[in-house]
Amino acid sequence: MSWLEGTVVENRHWTEALFSLRVSGPRLSFQAGQFVRIALDIAGERVARPFSFVNPPEDPVLEFYGIVVPEGPLSPRLEKLAAGDRLYVASNPAGFLILSEVPEAQTLWLVSTGTGIAPYLSILRTETPWKRFRNVVLVHAVRYSQELVYQEVIRKIPNLKYVTFVSREPHATSLTGRIPAAIRDGRLEAAAGAALDAASSHVMLCGNPQMLKDATAALAERGMRKHRRRNPGHITVESFW
Ligand SMILES: Cc1cc2nc3c(=O)[nH]c(=O)nc-3n(C[C@H](O)[C@H](O)[C@H](O)COP(=O)(O)OP(=O)(O)OC[C@H]3O[C@@H](n4cnc5c(N)ncnc54)[C@H](O)[C@@H]3O)c2cc1C
Ligand SMILES: NC(=O)c1ccc[n+]([C@@H]2O[C@H](COP(=O)([O-])OP(=O)(O)OC[C@H]3O[C@@H](n4cnc5c(N)ncnc54)[C@H](OP(=O)(O)O)[C@@H]3O)[C@@H](O)[C@H]2O)c1
Numbered sequence: 001m002s003w004l005e006g007t008v009v010e011n012r013h014w015t016e017a018l019f020s021l022r023v024s025g026p027r028l029s030f031q032a033g034q035f036v037r038i039a040l041d042i043a044g045e046r047v048a049r050p051f052s053f054v055n056p057p058e059d060p061v062l063e064f065y066g067i068v069v070p071e072g073p074l075s076p077r078l079e080k081l082a083a084g085d086r087l088y089v090a091s092n093p094a095g096f097l098i099l100s101e102v103p104e105a106q107t108l109w110l111v112s113t114g115t116g117i118a119p120y121l122s123i124l125r126t127e128t129p130w131k132r133f134r135n136v137v138l139v140h141a142v143r144y145s146q147e148l149v150y151q152e153v154i155r156k157i158p159n160l161k162y163v164t165f166v167s168r169e170p171h172a173t174s175l176t177g178r179i180p181a182a183i184r185d186g187r188l189e190a191a192a193g194a195a196l197d198a199a200s201s202h203v204m205l206c207g208n209p210q211m212l213k214d215a216t217a218a219l220a221e222r223g224m225r226k227h228r229r230r231n232p233g234h235i236t237v238e239s240f241w
Contacts, residue, residue, distance in 0.1 A: 001092045002091045003039065004089045005088060006026050006089045008021060008081045008084065009022040009024050009061060010083055011083070013079075014146070015144075015146050015147065017079075018067055018068075018147060019078070021081060022061050022062070022063050023087065023089065028089070030057055031093075032099070032119070032125070033052075033097040033098040033099065033123050034093045034095040034097070035053065035093065035094065036051065036062075036094070037049060037050050037051075038078070038089050040074065040078070042073060042074075042077065047074050049074045051064040052095075052097075052115075052122070052206075054118050054121045054150075055125075056125040065118040065121070065149070067114060095238065096238075097204060102236060104132070105201055105202035107134065108136050108137070109137045109139065109201055109204065110123065110137065110138045110139065110204050110206075111206070112206045113206075114141075114143075117149070117150070120206070124136070124157050125157070135161060135192075136159065136161065138154065139164075139165070139192075140162075141211070144168055145169065145171040163175065165179060178211070184218050197222055198234050201234060202236070203215075203219060203236070208241075212239055216235055216237065
């Protein structure tokens with residue numbers, strides 16, 4: 001692994017805490033859904049964290065979507081970067097939240113909380129989901145409606161079923177509460193207009209580790225289990241912390 005130097009082209013702020021960094025320079029080969037470590041030198045030390053690619057693989061400008069964790073060492077500094085600033089990008093993208101690891105299914109469910117939507121924005125802008133699955137459902141759960149980001153990207157994706165949850169304020173077009181409860185009581189299936197079961201579905205889960213755990217338990221009640229190469233299943237997970 002080596003470090004490549006990147007230049008910030010744009011740092012878009014969606015809210016006080018949410019930002020999207022566009023970075024030029026490094027030419028990386030990766031699969032949609034993967035992540036790469038990005039880094040800054042802080043007090044003489046290189047501090048690196050994994051970030052999922054938001055951009056599809058053929059896009060030469062890299063894009064990362066982040067949130068400020070106020071007590072964290074890296075994210076508050078990334079949020080402050082401006083056009084022209086430098087950062088480091090590792091040369092070795094990685095990760096298994098990729099469609100080449102997903103078995104055949106009728107419906108692909110891309111389920112996220114918070115910044116966990118990032119890898120799906122890359123996957124959804126490739127041809128593979130549309131060639132392989134009859135239904136593609138994007139699920140995004142956030143605390144507040146202003147965190148329903150990338151609307152201009154999402155609304156342009158033809159045939160996508162898009163279901164949102166806003167948990168901490170009323171929002172007319174979103175479900176309330178949390179994803180696992182809506183899996184259990186059938187509200188998620190009803191909102192998507194697709195069955196969520198072992199016979200028809202593969203579910204990718206990304207974001208808050210507690211959501212991953214709780215959603216996996218709710219899916220297990222429907223006879224679904226984690227996918228392994230040697231023991232195929234219906235659930236693929238990526239925890240952000
Ligand atoms: C495979 C992988 C992919 C990732 N992709 C992304 C991404 O695309 N965008 C992104 O913002 N983060 C992503 N992360 C998390 C990211 O690597 C950092 O942890 C995050 O940016 C905070 O960095 P920090 O140094 O400020 O704090 P850290 O010391 O890394 O984290 C401190 C605490 O902040 C909380 N936290 C960390 N990340 C998040 C988050 N994303 N949302 C809410 N709370 C969080 C957790 O409680 C964590 O223990 C990913 C992590 C992994 C393992
Ligand atoms: N700097 C700032 O101003 C600022 C602002 C906001 C956040 N932050 C940072 O970002 C962190 C939170 O990020 P976030 O809001 O993206 O993440 P989050 O806490 O993961 O919340 C995102 C969504 O996931 C839901 N969720 C949480 N736990 C779940 C579980 N076990 N099962 C199912 N759903 C679950 C939340 O519902 P609930 O609402 O029911 O929990 C919410 O709808 C904070 O800890 C803080 O460090 C900073």
